[in-house]
Amino acid sequence: MSDTSMSSVPLRPARGLAVFDRRLLSVATVLGLVLVPAWASGYWLYSASLLLSQSVAVLSISFLIRFSGEVSIGHNFFVAVGAYTVAILQNAIGLPFIVGVPVAVFLSMAAGLVFAWPSRGLSGVYLVVATLALGLCVPEVLLYWSDLTGGYEGLFLDSTVVPGVSVELQQYYVALLAIIVAAFVVHRFRHSRIGLAILASRDHPHVAASFGMTNVTARLTVFAMSAAIAGLSGAVLAFTTSMVSPNGFTFWNAVTLLVGAVVSLYATRIYAAVIGAAFISLVPQVLSDYGPLISIIYGVALVGVILLSNVVVPQLIARIRRRRGRHV
Numbered sequence: 001m002s003d004t005s006m007s008s009v010p011l012r013p014a015r016g017l018a019v020f021d022r023r024l025l026s027v028a029t030v031l032g033l034v035l036v037p038a039w040a041s042g043y044w045l046y047s048a049s050l051l052l053s054q055s056v057a058v059l060s061i062s063f064l065i066r067f068s069g070e071v072s073i074g075h076n077f078f079v080a081v082g083a084y085t086v087a088i089l090q091n092a093i094g095l096p097f098i099v100g101v102p103v104a105v106f107l108s109m110a111a112g113l114v115f116a117w118p119s120r121g122l123s124g125v126y127l128v129v130a131t132l133a134l135g136l137c138v139p140e141v142l143l144y145w146s147d148l149t150g151g152y153e154g155l156f157l158d159s160t161v162v163p164g165v166s167v168e169l170q171q172y173y174v175a176l177l178a179i180i181v182a183a184f185v186v187h188r189f190r191h192s193r194i195g196l197a198i199l200a201s202r203d204h205p206h207v208a209a210s211f212g213m214t215n216v217t218a219r220l221t222v223f224a225m226s227a228a229i230a231g232l233s234g235a236v237l238a239f240t241t242s243m244v245s246p247n248g249f250t251f252w253n254a255v256t257l258l259v260g261a262v263v264s265l266y267a268t269r270i271y272a273a274v275i276g277a278a279f280i281s282l283v284p285q286v287l288s289d290y291g292p293l294i295s296i297i298y299g300v301a302l303v304g305v306i307l308l309s310n311v312v313v314p315q316l317i318a319r320i321r322r323r324r325g326r327h328v
Contacts (some may be wrong), residue, residue, distance in 0.1 A: 022269060026183075029271040033176055037169055045168050047281070049240045052175035055270075055277035056182050056233035058260035062273065063186055064226040065266045067195070068219060069202050070127050074134030076254035077115075078227040080142065081108045082234025083244045087155040088148060098161060101235045108231020109224045116223035120216050135254040139246040154245030157238055171240045178236040182229050183270045189225070190268065198222060256280045263305050279305065 036048055057079055064072055085104035089095040095103075119130050142149045149155065159167050161174060189195040197213035198221060238244045257280070264276030283301060287294045 026270050029274060030180060033274070037172055041168070045172055046240075047285070049168070049172045049175045050237070051274070051277045051281045052172070052179050053233060053237040053240050054257070054260065054281055055179050055273040056175075056236060057230055057257050058264060058276040058280075059179070059182050059186065059268060059273040060226045060229035060233060061257055061261040062264055062266045062268050062276070063229060064222060065261060066268055067198055067202065068222045070123060070219075071258070072131040072226075073128060073251075073254050073258050074131030074136075075226070075230045075257055076249045076251065077134045077138050078108045078111055078230035079234035079237065079253075079257075080138050080244075080249040081111050081227075082231030083238040083249070084142070084149055084155070084234075085231070086235045086238050087157055087244045090157055091150075091155050096161075097157065097159075097235075097239055101232070104235040105228045105231045108234070109228035111231075112224045112227025113220060115227075116220050120219050132251075135251045138249045138251075142246040142249070150245070152246065154243050156243045159239055159242045167242075175236050175240055178232055179270060179273060182232060183268065183273065186229075186268045194221070259302060263302070 033052070037045060040048060057075065060078075061072060061075055064070060064075075082104040085107050086097055086100035089100040089103060090097065115130075115134060119127060122130055143151060146152075159171055161170050190199075194213075198218045201213045201215055201218040237248070241248070260273075260276035260280040262276075263279045264272040267273075279302075283298060284294065287297050290297060
């Protein structure tokens with residue numbers, strides 16, 4: 001056997017093992033989340049429901065960054081579209097939440113296309129500025145259409161899907177189902193022909209163009225799907241909180257969602273989205289007793305997580321791989 005063939009033997013099992021580990025971790029995460037209501041209730045179960053709702057929004061931004069290489073700090077707009085769609089449909093015509101969710105996802109996707117088409121030629125900091133404007137306008141738009149959105153007071157929802165089951169359990173499991181469905185759709189898309197072509201267009205646009213996938217098509221597709229996932233997050237968030245108001249969709253909310261995506265390393269698996277959402281939702285609660293030091297500690301923790309995940313961990317992995325290579 002030649003040296004080349006010998007050196008290539010351990011690479012395939014290692015790669016297969018890594019894929020297996022990620023799948024096993026995803027399954028373990030889902031099983032753990034299913035059992036959360038067994039030991040959590042009241043405030044903590046409600047916090048867990050909010051965490052899962054935010055994890056869907058974190059996943060939408062991670063999906064955008066992973067597949068297009070672009071950053072958005074205006075996804076609170078699409079989250080608001082999804083949330084207010086289910087609220088308005090229920091308050092105006094009495095449409096149940098389950099029926100309103102597909103409408104919310106569709107309208108959010110349409111809003112993503114409307115934004116992506118005129119900005120299709122933008123990239124980098126220019127696209128960031130464009131999404132910045134989108135994120136800043138959300139509260140003002142909601143207040144301007146106060147006759148429809150309820151103004152400062154917002155709108156209330158009926159958080160009941162299955163009669164006879166406690167509201168807090170319904171809120172939690174609806175949010176859990178949402179992140180499972182969103183992660184599954186992204187996973188299937190990642191391994192589909194279109195998903196592979198879009199990833200190719202990000203790194204090798206000329207090669208992807210030969211297969212019919214242009215940068216414009218890839219941009220529109222990714223942004224539409226990302227907006228749709230954000231709309232699902234908004235619909236679930238409205239169901240979890242039983243109300244929507246402009247205060248829940250400020251520019252700061254968009255920034256925190258981006259922070260969650262950074263903490264999750266832009267991964268599109270369930271455990272990564274949950275970790276990112278946990279950082280932006282639970283860490284401020286844990287630090288609530290520190291008063292004016294909250295922002296400082298939160299910032300230091302964020303910098304530490306970024307350095308750990310982007311510098312320390314990759315270096316450790318590289319060293320382990322080099323040591324394994326020496327023993328092969």
